[in-house]
Amino acid sequence: MEAFNTLSGITVPFDKINVDTDQIIPKQFLKKIERTGFGIHLFHDWRYIDDEGTKSNSEFILNYPRYQGSQILLTGDNFGCGSSREHAPWALQDYGFKCIISSRFADIFFNNCRKNGILAVVLQAEEVQALFKEVEANEGCLLTVDLPQQTVCSPGGNKFSFEIDSFAKDCLLEGLDDIGWTLQFEDKIQDYERQARSQKPWLFFDL
C-alpha cells in the first residue's frame, strides 16, 4: 500500500450529498476478478452519456477542463453510503484521487479507503462549505492536506484541523500491511481459540 504524507492537489468541488457506491462504480463493472482498471468506470452513469462510456458528459464536473488531473475530492455529507463494494475506492484511486474531504463518510467506505491508502478527511460541515466556496471561485486552487499535522490548508488562508485515530494515521503514513500487523498477534489469536473452543464448543467445527 502506498504511504500518504502530505499532498497539494487540484480539488474537485463535487457538491452532492449521500453519494452512494452504486454511483461511484455501477454494478456492471463489478464482474471483473482483478483489482485494477476501475478508474475509467468511475461515476460511469453520470460521467458518460452512452452506455459504452465513450462519450463524455460535458456537464459532469469531473469532465470540466479545470478539474483535470485532480487528486482531492471535496464532497457533501455521507459520501460512500450503501454497498460495501471496495471497487468504489479502487475506482477513485485508479482515477487519481488520493484524498477525499467530506463532513461524513459511510462506515464501510471509510474503512475501505484506509485499507487502500486513501485519506478520508472529516471536517465540520461549515468548514467543508468554506472550502467549496473557495475552490469553486478560484480556478487552479490547490488544497494542501498534511497528514502528520492533521490539517487542510487553502491558498485563501483557510486552515482546518481534522481528527484521525493514531492507529489509522500510522497505517497511512507508513503504508502498513494490515494482515502483517495482525499476524504479529498470532499467539494471542491461538490463545483466544483455545479458550473459546472450551467455552463455546458449538461455534467450532472439527477439522
Add this chain to the structure above:
Amino acid sequence: MPKTMFEKIWNLHLVHEQDGNSIIYIDRHLVHEVTSPQAFEGLRLAGRRVLHPEATFAVPDHNIPTVNQDQPISDPISALQVETLRQNCKEFGITLFDLGDERSGIVHVMGPEQGLTLPGSTIVCGDSHTATHGAFGSLAFGIGTSEVEHVLATQTLQQKKPKTMLVQVEGVLSETVTPKDIILAIIGKIGIAGGSGCVIEYAGETIRSMTMEGRMTLCNMTIEAGARAGMVAPDEKTFEHLKNRPFAPQGDAFDLAVSSWKKLPSDPDAEFDITVKLNANDVLPQVTWGTNPGMVTDINSKIPDPENIQNPMERKSVEQALKYMDLKANLPIKDIIIDRVFIGSCTNSRIEDLRSVAEFVKGRQVNEHVSAMIVPGSGIIKRQAEEEGLDRIFTDAGFDWRQPGCSMCLAMNDDVLKPGERCASTSNRNFEGRQGKGGRTHLVSPLMAAAAAIAGHFTDPRTL
C-alpha cells in the same frame, strides 16, 4: 456494570486492543463471487493460506441468472467470476453451495437456513446486507474485499469499537403493516446516515412479536440507516428456529448453547449512546419516492414539495431525486403507475414473504400493463413454496416464478429494468440505476408489491 448485548458479544470476541484499534475474532465468514476474487488473489500473492476454511462458506448469488441454472452461464465475464469462486473454494478447501445445490441461494438467506448464523457469534461477509444475521442476536456486518482477505488469513478483523443505538418499537403490527414498513419508517425517521458509527439493537413489544423472518427483514436494512449492524435479542422463537438446522449444534450441544445464549440479551439497566422510539401503531404501509431509502412516506401521503425544504443541500437533493424519478411534487403516492414488480432479495424472499404474497394474489390477476417476477431466496425456499403450491398461485396470477439469486435487487444479471421503467420492489436500495440504468425503484413490502402488481399503481392492500 450492566452491558448491552453488543458489548457482551464484542468483549467475548476481543483478541487484542491497541490505540483504539481492536482485533476481534470472527466465527463465521460467508463468501460470494463478486467481492472475493481479489481477496483470494491477495492471499496467493502473499503466499498465505485460509486459516479456517471450515468456518468459511461460499455461495454464488449476485452474478447468476435466475433461469436455466443447470446450464452454463452465457455471459462469459459472469461465468468466469463464478468459476473463479469454484476454483478458489477448491484450492483453499472452502465449502461451496454451488448452483444446482438446493442449499444455494442468496448468501444472507442461506446462512440462517443452514444454521450457520448463531446467537452470540460474529459473522462477516463482503456484502453490506450481512446485517441480516443480527436477527439471531449475532454481531454481523458487511466488510470490504481487503477485510475479506484479512479474515481469510487471520480469522479476525481489525475494528474500531462502534457506538450503540437502541431502537425501541412499541405497538402492534396490523395486517398490512409489516416489518419492512417498520424498518422503512425507522430509516425515514433517523435518516440514511442516522446510524453512522453505531450498532443498532432493536427492542420492544413490536420486535418481540415479529417472526424470525420479520426480524431478518428488519436487521437487513439497518445498513440503509447507515449503521453497519442491527441486532435483536435471541428468545424462544430464535432457539426454536435454529433447532435441527444442519450446521447448528445438535442434541446436548444445542442445550448447552441455548443456556449460554440466554445470557446474551442486554442487561435491564444497560446504557446506549443513543435511543430512538417508534410507535408501530402510527406506521402505515410505506413507499419510497426518491433515490435513497430515507426518501420514504406512507401510502396515504403525497410526494414532498422541495419548496417546503429549508436546507439548500437537501432541497437540491430532493429536486434531483424527483427529476430522476420523473415525479411531480404533491402527487399522491396512490397515483404512481408502475411497469414492473420485483419480489425477492435478501430483504424479502423468504417463505413467509412468499406466503403473504400468495394469500393476497390468489384468484387475482397481475395488471395487464405490469410485468411481475418473484425470485425465491434459496433452492430450499423454492422447493418449499412449490410443495405448498405457491408457485401455481403465482403463475396463475401472471407472475414469473424464477430460480434463486440476488436478481433484480442489484441487476448484475439479465434481470434489469429498462431506462424509464418504474418498479415496485421488495429489495433494499432505490439508488439511481440500481435496478438498471434509468430505472426507477420504489421500495415496498411484499404485500404492497403484490397489491401494486394487481392494481397497476400503489394502493393500500386493504382497499383491493
